[in-house]
Amino acid sequence: xxxxxxxxxxxAVGIAAIALENPLWPAAAALSGAxxxxxxxxxxxxxxxxxxxxxxTVFLLEPFVAVQGLTTLWRGPDIPILDTQITxxxxxxxxxxxxxxxxxxxxxxxxxxLADSDLLLRAVARVAPRSAMIASLTTQMLPALERDAACVxxxxxxxxxxxxxxxxxxxxxxxxxGMSLERALAVAEAMEARGYAGPARSAAPVRGLxxxxxxxxxxxxxxxxxxxxxxxxxxxxxxxxDVLDDPWxxxxxxxxxxxxxxxxxxxxxxxxxx
Amino acid sequence: MAALTFEGVSHRYAAGGRPALxxxxxxxxxxxxxxxxxxxxxxxxxxxxxxxxxxxxxxxGELHGRVRVGGLDTRDxxxxxxxxHAGLVFxxxxxxxxxxxVLAEAAFGxxxxxxxxxxxxxxALAALRMAGADHLAGRATxxxxxxxxxxxxxxxxxxxxxxxxxLDEPTSQLDPAAADDLLRTLLDLRTRHGIAVVVAEHRTExxxxxxxxxxxxxxxxxxxxxxxxxxxxxxxxxPWLLPRAPAEPPPxxxxxxxxxxxxxxxxxxxxxxxxxxxxxxxxxxxVTAVTGPNGAGKTTLALALCGxxxxxxxxxxxxxxxGYVAQDPGAYLLHDTGLEEVEYGLANxxxxxxxxxxxxxxxxxxxxxxxxxxxxxxxLSSGERQRLAIAxxxxxxxxxxxxxxxxxxxxxxxxxxxxEIVRGLAAAGAAVVVVSHDTPFVADAATASVRxxxxxxxxxxxxxxxxxxx
Numbered sequence: 001x002x003x004x005x006x007x008x009x010x011x012a013v014g015i016a017a018i019a020l021e022n023p024l025w026p027a028a029a030a031l032s033g034a035x036x037x038x039x040x041x042x043x044x045x046x047x048x049x050x051x052x053x054x055x056x057t058v059f060l061l062e063p064f065v066a067v068q069g070l071t072t073l074w075r076g077p078d079i080p081i082l083d084t085q086i087t088x089x090x091x092x093x094x095x096x097x098x099x100x101x102x103x104x105x106x107x108x109x110x111x112x113x114l115a116d117s118d119l120l121l122r123a124v125a126r127v128a129p130r131s132a133m134i135a136s137l138t139t140q141m142l143p144a145l146e147r148d149a150a151c152v153x154x155x156x157x158x159x160x161x162x163x164x165x166x167x168x169x170x171x172x173x174x175x176x177x178g179m180s181l182e183r184a185l186a187v188a189e190a191m192e193a194r195g196y197a198g199p200a201r202s203a204a205p206v207r208g209l210x211x212x213x214x215x216x217x218x219x220x221x222x223x224x225x226x227x228x229x230x231x232x233x234x235x236x237x238x239x240x241x242d243v244l245d246d247p248w249x250x251x252x253x254x255x256x257x258x259x260x261x262x263x264x265x266x267x268x269x270x271x272x273x274x
Numbered sequence: 275m276a277a278l279t280f281e282g283v284s285h286r287y288a289a290g291g292r293p294a295l296x297x298x299x300x301x302x303x304x305x306x307x308x309x310x311x312x313x314x315x316x317x318x319x320x321x322x323x324x325x326x327x328x329x330x331x332x333x334x335g336e337l338h339g340r341v342r343v344g345g346l347d348t349r350d351x352x353x354x355x356x357x358x359h360a361g362l363v364f365x366x367x368x369x370x371x372x373x374x375x376v377l378a379e380a381a382f383g384x385x386x387x388x389x390x391x392x393x394x395x396x397x398a399l400a401a402l403r404m405a406g407a408d409h410l411a412g413r414a415t416x417x418x419x420x421x422x423x424x425x426x427x428x429x430x431x432x433x434x435x436x437x438x439x440x441l442d443e444p445t446s447q448l449d450p451a452a453a454d455d456l457l458r459t460l461l462d463l464r465t466r467h468g469i470a471v472v473v474a475e476h477r478t479e480x481x482x483x484x485x486x487x488x489x490x491x492x493x494x495x496x497x498x499x500x501x502x503x504x505x506x507x508x509x510x511x512x513p514w515l516l517p518r519a520p521a522e523p524p525p526x527x528x529x530x531x532x533x534x535x536x537x538x539x540x541x542x543x544x545x546x547x548x549x550x551x552x553x554x555x556x557x558x559x560x561v562t563a564v565t566g567p568n569g570a571g572k573t574t575l576a577l578a579l580c581g582x583x584x585x586x587x588x589x590x591x592x593x594x595x596x597g598y599v600a601q602d603p604g605a606y607l608l609h610d611t612g613l614e615e616v617e618y619g620l621a622n623x624x625x626x627x628x629x630x631x632x633x634x635x636x637x638x639x640x641x642x643x644x645x646x647x648x649x650x651x652x653x654l655s656s657g658e659r660q661r662l663a664i665a666x667x668x669x670x671x672x673x674x675x676x677x678x679x680x681x682x683x684x685x686x687x688x689x690x691x692x693x694e695i696v697r698g699l700a701a702a703g704a705a706v707v708v709v710s711h712d713t714p715f716v717a718d719a720a721t722a723s724v725r726x727x728x729x730x731x732x733x734x735x736x737x738x739x740x741x742x743x744x
Binding site: 116117118121122140143147148151152154155156157158159160161162171172175178179182183186187188189190191192193194195196197198199200201202203204205 | 326328331332352353354355357358361362364366368369370371372373374375378381382383384385386387388389390391392394395398416430431434577580582595596597598599600602604605606607608609618619622623652663666667670
């Protein structure tokens with residue numbers, strides 16, 4: 001798929017997740033992100049696992065680092081640094097923060113899987129025409145991580161590592177990132193060797209947007225417009241502390257439902273086979 | 275006229291150590307084919323990178339002397355500008371794929387050169403044809419085998435029409451037919467188009483006789499620069515740099531007591547049928563070579579045999595523990611030192627610490643890597659990484675050892691040592707399977723063979739011997 005429709009839709013999801021306060025928005029964004037990633041096709045497990053892991057981690061940590069909220073649910077023993085008084089407001093804030101992180105990660109993963117990386121590289125070349133390193137890191141790092149993860153797992157399994165154990169798998173993350181960075185550097189070198197950052201550029205002919213991509217672009221524009229309008233009008237305002245607001249305001253409910261519907265429609269059009 | 279010149283060039287990487295290049299003076303004329311030989315770490319890859327200005331611009335370090343390509347000084351022109359005159363095919367095909375589609379990959383360099391849009395795809399396709407990769411034009415690069423990737427990498431550089439073509443071990447993953455095709459292409463470029471070609475190779479069988487000059491490097495210095503007949507005499511003391519005589523392939527495998535086997539195994543990868551109803555068995559105490567053209571399904575067979583890839587149909591089974599070393603050794607580098615890398619598998623097996631260390635050290639020594647015990651694995655050269663990856667698996671004494679292209683980047687002398695180790699593993703009772711296009715290595719190491727073509731077991735046949743021009 002051309003990068004434009006994917007960029008519009010995933011940007012809408014990402015902005016909704018990060019910038020809109022009412023928890024219905026990050027929830028709708030997470031749902032949309034998950035649907036987009038599902039529609040994008042494999043390999044997607046690593047993105048989903050990363051989103052879930054970071055989201056759950058943030059949700060679990062938040063109540064122990066925040067010292068806010070009036071509705072106490074549980075009070076634990078005194079532990080230095082940690083706040084062991086857990087409030088409903090802290091839990092709600094933590095849940096929303098977890099959803100924000102997860103939705104943003106899912107949207108990023110969906111963009112990487114949906115957008116044609118060759119066209120993306122071409123777009124980056126317009127923005128950073130002198131730096132093969134920037135182009136390589138922005139367009140190759142995540143796909144490289146994806147491929148290398150499979151190779152590192154094989155290499156570890158053949159050396160009797162129990163990669164299904166979280167601790168073992170976690171120890172492989174450092175070498176994996178190192179390997180992918182090394183590969184991204186090698187790709188940057190190969191790009192320079194093939195004339196990237198040279199004095200002249202042209203582009204091979206590219207077909208125009210297909211009918212499907214035009215529909216997806218319209219859906220992406222609608223989603224982005226909805227999110228930007230909500231942001232501009234302040235219709236997604238919400239207070240977590242000292243006591244929770246009611247999230248089910250008509251504007252927030254309609255807006256979040258609208259984003260979820262547009263995300264669902266986008267995913268459906270991506271998967272649709274005539 | 276000289277297409278490429280080095281004048282008193284020395285280079286030391288930023289990390290320090292001995293100079294990678296030491297007072298190198300070399301001139302390559304238009305229409306000249308130069309074969310560059312030398313052991314791993316002798317400076318061949320650095321020399322090729324310096325020709326395009328990637329050393330020091332990309333890798334840092336100090337460069338003294340002057341390098342000119344197409345009359346341009348690499349100190350005054352960026353690699354992106356020099357790419358108009360010189361093209362470099364890197365050693366590692368995995369690390370130079372820029373695009374997700376094969377045609378886009380071949381078009382990438384042309385776009386960077388500002389070639390007219392209408393000409394880009396026809397030129398890209400023509401170059402892929404020259405590299406024997408035009409049938410791959412519609413494929414995604416991630417679905418290619420190692421050899422197919424190498425062909426695409428060569429085609430992508432040829433597309434740019436360089437006047438100086440630099441190739442770093444271009445045949446290391448090519449099947450014999452593809453390597454012969456590449457040689458024909460290089461000779462054609464030299465003779466008909468007057469292009470200067472410099473090829474760094476460990477597999478010198480094809481090129482030694484047809485090159486105009488042979489340049490041998492040792493510890494960053496040029497030690498021989500002569501026509502092939504004189505170079506052959508000068509290199510008598512280093513026979514591993516000389517071409518090997520053609521060897522008979524090992525006989526077909528007919529195991530009586532198989533330690534590993536595939537039974538009617540089928541596997542589809544995307545739209546490609548990687549294995550189709552394959553039945554094959556591998557015996558304890560034998561070294562079985564799996565051969566066949568690029569993309570024949572050899573790696574899929576290797577992974578399935580070790581239980582590292584599921585099958586769509588049929589069965590794969592092996593006795594005892596299996597150890598697999600992939601084509602790309604980079605994935606095996608998970609630790610901070612060479613010793614820890616070899617100890618890793620032993621630790622996972624529960625070998626106690628004192629014995630573990632001694633076993634790991636002995637294994638490093640066996641692979642001529644004792645010096646690398648305290649080195650960071652990612653600081654090692656391609657051939658050294660390959661040997662370290664193999665050592666990290668063989669240290670565990672697996673009952674089934676599967677090595678996928680184990681001689682990639684490994685120089686002739688150490689290749690013989692690897693062959694010896696492989697035979698030793700078999701003699702100790704392991705079933706050893708070697709996936710390789712390196713026919714001299716296969717002849718040295720293997721006692722039996724299985725041939726795959728298009729995902730099926732093919733009848734054994736004696737391949738055309740690699741050309742040796744004595």
